[in-house]
Amino acid sequence: MSKHKKIETNDIKDWYLGRFSAFENHLNGSRDIPFHAVRKNALSTFSALGFPGRRDEEWKYTNIAPLLKHQFGLAGEVGNVTEETLRPYLFEGLENNRAVLLNGRYSEALSNYRTAARGVIVCSMKTALKQHAALVEPHLGRYARLEDEAFVALNTAFVNDGVFVYVPDDTVVEEPLHLLFLSDATAHSFFTSPRILLVAGKNSRMKIVETHNGLGDHAYFTNVVTEAVNGAGAKVDYVKLQDERPNAYHISHLQAHQERDSNFSFLNFDIGGRLVRNNLNLALKAENCEGHLIGFYIGGGRQHIDNHTAIDHAMPNCFSNELYKGILGGKASGVFNGKIFVRQDAQKTNAYQNNKALLLSDDATINSKPQLEIFADDVKCSHGATVGQLDDEALFYLQARGIPKAKAQAMLQYAFASDVFNYIPLESVREKIDQLVHERFDNI
Amino acid sequence: MISIKDLQVAVEGNLILKGVNLEVKPGEVHAIMGPNGSGKSTLANVLAGREEYEVTGGAVSFEGKDLLEMGPEDRAREGLFLAFQYPVEIPGVSNVNFMKTAVNEIREYRGLEKLDAMEFLSLVKEKMRLVEMDEKFLSRSVNEGFSGGEKKRNEIFQLAVLEPKLAIMDETDSGLDIDALRIVANGVNKLRSKERSFVVITHYQRLLNYIVPDFVHVLVNGKIVESGGKELALQLEEHGYDWIKNEQAAATL
Numbered sequence: 001m002s003k004h005k006k007i008e009t010n011d012i013k014d015w016y017l018g019r020f021s022a023f024e025n026h027l028n029g030s031r032d033i034p035f036h037a038v039r040k041n042a043l044s045t046f047s048a049l050g051f052p053g054r055r056d057e058e059w060k061y062t063n064i065a066p067l068l069k070h071q072f073g074l075a076g077e078v079g080n081v082t083e084e085t086l087r088p089y090l091f092e093g094l095e096n097n098r099a100v101l102l103n104g105r106y107s108e109a110l111s112n113y114r115t116a117a118r119g120v121i122v123c124s125m126k127t128a129l130k131q132h133a134a135l136v137e138p139h140l141g142r143y144a145r146l147e148d149e150a151f152v153a154l155n156t157a158f159v160n161d162g163v164f165v166y167v168p169d170d171t172v173v174e175e176p177l178h179l180l181f182l183s184d185a186t187a188h189s190f191f192t193s194p195r196i197l198l199v200a201g202k203n204s205r206m207k208i209v210e211t212h213n214g215l216g217d218h219a220y221f222t223n224v225v226t227e228a229v230n231g232a233g234a235k236v237d238y239v240k241l242q243d244e245r246p247n248a249y250h251i252s253h254l255q256a257h258q259e260r261d262s263n264f265s266f267l268n269f270d271i272g273g274r275l276v277r278n279n280l281n282l283a284l285k286a287e288n289c290e291g292h293l294i295g296f297y298i299g300g301g302r303q304h305i306d307n308h309t310a311i312d313h314a315m316p317n318c319f320s321n322e323l324y325k326g327i328l329g330g331k332a333s334g335v336f337n338g339k340i341f342v343r344q345d346a347q348k349t350n351a352y353q354n355n356k357a358l359l360l361s362d363d364a365t366i367n368s369k370p371q372l373e374i375f376a377d378d379v380k381c382s383h384g385a386t387v388g389q390l391d392d393e394a395l396f397y398l399q400a401r402g403i404p405k406a407k408a409q410a411m412l413q414y415a416f417a418s419d420v421f422n423y424i425p426l427e428s429v430r431e432k433i434d435q436l437v438h439e440r441f442d443n444i
Numbered sequence: 445m446i447s448i449k450d451l452q453v454a455v456e457g458n459l460i461l462k463g464v465n466l467e468v469k470p471g472e473v474h475a476i477m478g479p480n481g482s483g484k485s486t487l488a489n490v491l492a493g494r495e496e497y498e499v500t501g502g503a504v505s506f507e508g509k510d511l512l513e514m515g516p517e518d519r520a521r522e523g524l525f526l527a528f529q530y531p532v533e534i535p536g537v538s539n540v541n542f543m544k545t546a547v548n549e550i551r552e553y554r555g556l557e558k559l560d561a562m563e564f565l566s567l568v569k570e571k572m573r574l575v576e577m578d579e580k581f582l583s584r585s586v587n588e589g590f591s592g593g594e595k596k597r598n599e600i601f602q603l604a605v606l607e608p609k610l611a612i613m614d615e616t617d618s619g620l621d622i623d624a625l626r627i628v629a630n631g632v633n634k635l636r637s638k639e640r641s642f643v644v645i646t647h648y649q650r651l652l653n654y655i656v657p658d659f660v661h662v663l664v665n666g667k668i669v670e671s672g673g674k675e676l677a678l679q680l681e682e683h684g685y686d687w688i689k690n691e692q693a694a695a696t697l
Contacts, residue, residue, distance in 0.1 A: 397532040397586075400492050401546040401602065402520035402553070411545065415536025415585075 012068045013050050016154060017043065019074055023158055026074070034137065035129050035159075042146050042156035049150040061335045061367040062277055062306045067249045072191035072221050074158075075103035078184045086110065089180055089213050092428040098178040104192030104222070105161045115175045121166035122177060125195050128164030135166055140197050143227045144255040149279065151251050155193045155225040162195035162224075165208070169201035169231065176207035176426055181224075185245065186216030196226040202259075203233040209429055210238070212272075214245035219274075221249040228254065230262035232286070237265050237425045241433060243272040246301070253279045260286035267423055269433055270297040270305050271440050277306040284311070284318040284346075295324040296420040298437060299332035299364075300444040306335035313346040313376075322353040325420050327413050329360035329444040335367045340381060342374040349376060353383040358390065358416050360409075360444065410441040445470050445507065445610055445641045446491075446524075452501035453483075453490050460486045462666035463502065468610065471638040475652055475677060476645045478663035479685040484645045485529060487663070488614040492526035493519050507609065520546075521553035523609030527599040527616050534586040539598070542586050543568060543605055550606060571604040575631040593624030600631040611635075612643045617651035629654030649681035662688055 020043055024031060051068060052059040081102055090098070099122055100110035106124030113122045121132060128136045146153040163179055183192065200206050212222060222244065230236055244250050250273040256264050270276050282291040297305045305328075311320045326334045336355045357366040370383040390412050398408035417437070424430035446468045453461040460483045468474050478484050490497040491504065493516030504511040506524060514522065534542070547567070548558040559567065572579060575597045587595050596616055603611050613632070617625055632642065632655050644655055652660070652674065660676040661668045664685070669692055670676065680688065 391532075391534075393532045394534045396494060396516060397528065397534065398537075398542070398546075399516040400520055400526055400528075401542070401606065402517055402550040403545055404517045404549065405515070407545070407549070408517075411537055411542075412534070415534060418536045 009051050009053065009068060012071070013047070015071050017047055020157065023074055023160070027160060033129055033133070035140065038141050039157050039159060042141075042153045045146040046150055046153035046157055049147075049153060051150055058308065058337075062275075062304065064275065067221065067275055070189060070219055070221065072189055075105070075183075075190035075192050076188070078102040079186065081107070081110065081182065081184065083110075086180065086182070089182065089211055091178060091209065091426070091432055094176055094178045094209065094426075094428065097175050098180050099163050101161070101163065101179070101181045101194055103183055103190065104181070104194040106163065113175075113177055115173050117167075117171050117173045119168040119171065120173055121164060123164055125162035125164050125197070126160060128197070132164065132166070135199065136164060136197060139199055139227060139229050140195070143229070143257050143283070144225050144253055149253060151223055152225055152253050155195060155223050155253070158193035159195045160193075162197070165196070165198045165206070167200045167204040167206050170203045171201060172205040173207070176209060179208060179210040181210070181212045181222070183212075183214040183220050183222060183244070183248070184216060185214055185218035185220040185247070187218070189218045189220055191221035191223060194222070194224050196224065198226070198228045198236070200228070200230050200234040200236050202231040204231065205235050207237045207425060208239070209426065210240045212242045212244050212250065214248055216245070217247060219247040219249070220245070221251075223251050225253045226255070228256040228264065230256065230258045230264045232259040233261045234259070235263040238267070239424060239426070239429060240266070240268040242268065242270045242276060243436060245272065246274055248273045250276045252277070254281060256282045256291070258282065258284050258286065258289040258291060261288045263290040265292035265294070265423070267294040268307070269295070269437075271436060273303065273305070275304045278308065280307065280309045282311045282320065283314065284320065285314050287315045287317050289315075289318045291318070291320045292423070293320075293322045294420055294423045296417050296437070297326040297334060298440050298444060299326070299328050299334060300330040301332060302330070303332045304334070305332070306337075308335070308337045310339040311341070311351065313340070313342045313349045313351060315345055316347045316349070318346065319350045320352070322355070323420060324355040325357070325417050326366065327358045327360065327416065327444070328364035328366060331361075331363045333365045333367075336385070337369045337371065338383065339371045340373070340383075342372075342376050342379050342381065344375045346376045347378045349379040349381070351379070351381040354385075356386045356388070356416070358388060358413065360390065406442070410438065413441050414438065445472075446511070447505045448502070449504070450502040451487075451490070451504060452499070453486055454498045454500050455486065455496060459500065460666055461490070464663070464666070464668055466661065466668065468641045468643060470609075470641055472659065473636065473642040473644060473655065473657045475657035475660045476643060476663055477647070477649070477660060477677060477680055480647065482663045483666045484647075484663055485614055488526055488529075488612050488645055491519075491524065491612055492516060517549070520606070520608075521550050525603055525606060525608035525611045527596075527603060527611060527613045529614040529616075529618060531587045531595040531599055533588045533590075535588050537586050538583055539586050540568065540582040543602065546602075547605060568605060571601055574604050574634055575600045576627050577601055592619040593621065596620060596624065596628050597631070600628055604631065604635055609639065610641045610643070612645065614645050615647065616644070617646055617648060625651065626654060649677045652677045664689060664692065
């Protein structure tokens with residue numbers, strides 16, 4: 001007979017609700033800003049929604065029970081992080097283009113982003129809420145809907161920091177921005193709720209690389225929400241690399257809003273983490289937009305990686321392109337859910353979706369679900385999904401030329417993924433991700 | 445070079461090779477001819493190390509080492525090369541990356557320095573000329589979208605780059621028109637040397653007009669039933685395989 005009390009989902013919800021007063025006490029001045037009402041509202045929404053369970057259609061294949069077993073507290077100050085600590089996570093040529101977040105908090109000391117472009121703002125969300133409220137408030141929390149997603153509500157309730165990126169109209173930013181998130185779990189467990197708001201003005205150009213890494217072996221939980229506002233004619237290239245610790249829970253939510261003629265491209269590479277869920281939503285709200293969602297994931301052991309995408313074609317003449325590829329070994333599991341809505345007004349829509357998974361072991365699984373809802377009649381939509389194993393014939397062919405089996409397998413895995421890597425717009429980022437993925441091939 | 449003794453091989457429980465004996469010395473070219481289903485390709489594949497083939501008896505020694513104990517990659521590194529009957533398409537792996545990896549794996553195994561990018565490039569360019577291959581094939585994915593002839597030329601190109609001691613050509617002539625056949629055969633002839641041996645497996649005598657063998661063996665129903673010089677191929681061409689099958693049948697009466 002076990003005397004342990006089973007932690008119910010409601011208990012853990014209460015646990016997070018209970019962190020709020022401690023959180024408020026740490027806020028000091030930022031408690032008095034108008035945004036605090038948004039936080040409180042988000043908290044009650046979270047309280048009403050509770051954590052999703054497997055009966056929720058959107059969470060059918062992602063069991064968050066392991067996450068809910070933890071009682072994560074607020075993140076404390078980070079130990080001694082220096083330039084040296086950051087070095088492994090930097091990209092060549094982008095070393096001096098970075099904004100650094102330690103345990104979800106913006107580090108003024110380690111951030112060094114500069115650009116020659118005028119009027120560009122890259123700063124902590126904390127600062128932005130105080131000093132740039134007029135630029136932030138019209139957007140923050142206006143796109144990522146709390147009511148639809150408990151994790152967005154949880155993030156919003158606990159938002160204190162993160163990054164605000166503002167690019168004025170007609171501004172081309174030549175220097176890519178590296179958002180470097182580092183979670184230090186050497187001493188204890190915690191959860192973080194960083195928030196990213198990108199406002200790209202009309203006809204602006206911006207490239208962002210967001211990375212997530214960790215230190216130490218304690219479990220931790222990153223719950224990040226990104227809102228990306230693309231003004232008319234804006235072109236934004238966004239690359240996200242999630243390489244968290246094996247004990248990490250990583251839940252992310254992207255909500256991109258696109259105005260006329262804008263082009264937004266989001267690439268996410270998931271190579272770390274214990275349980276990973278990415279909600280990736282593009283709203284093509286005006287004519288002539290182009291949206292890309294491209295992803296690659298690799299999982300081994302008991303990793304779980306879930307990409308939930310939704311592309312909303314609201315207006316005519318828009319183009320969207322989705323390509324997701326994953327490699328799973330061990331007892332790893334993956335989910336791809338691809339929703340495409342084509343609203344009644346969205347005539348002449350072109351929407352492509354493709355997802356492919358490579359299973360390296362008998363115990364690896366993938367659940368793949370395309371979901372197209374089309375209400376317009378003059379559209380081109382296509383979707384494809386394949387699940388396969390490594391080609392034994394190809395493997396033998398490589399071996400027969402003297403290439404050892406493990407290396408031959410890695411070559412074939414890389415070949416499977418190579419078209420995804422070609423989408424990475426920055427060479428040094430491509431090379432680094434390339435190298436990290438190769439290292440993962442060797443011990444999947 | 446290679447010594448095959450009483451080799452017996454089964455595929456999915458069916459005995460395909462029923463005791464093959466073959467001795468190839470350095471510099472020799474041996475042709476193995478036989479009708480469909482005689483076990484020619486099985487012989488080629490089992491020597492290269494394909495797993496689905498189960499050796500149920502016999503022995504193969506390659507340069508004094510037990511070949512059957514080695515994995516396919518070690519056989520290649522020891523100097524055995526199989527030119528595939530059906531070269532495999534590998535989307536996403538470029539020909540140049542494939543060959544560079546292979547060359548350096550083999551060099552490393554033999555205790556040689558790896559080739560740097562420049563050395564490698566001049567090597568492959570030289571070898572491409574040998575088989576009249578356009579350099580654009582280097583950057584293309586291995587065999588992907590290649591015509592039948594291009595695939596076979598790519599096999600000979602790989603042979604030229606990897607410089608094996610023994611090359612087994614598995615029906616390299618199949619599916620080739622006369623021009624492609626000539627290019628492939630010229631490539632092979634230029635690669636013949638006192639040290640390098642070839643085992644040329646073919647259904648038709650045609651290829652042997654271009655690659656003239658020192659010995660011809662006839663494989664029927666999993667056994668070599670007749671061996672001779674190059675004139676044996678011509679006899680087969682004239683009389684067909686039935687002639688030899690009948691002769692066999694008569695001998696067993």
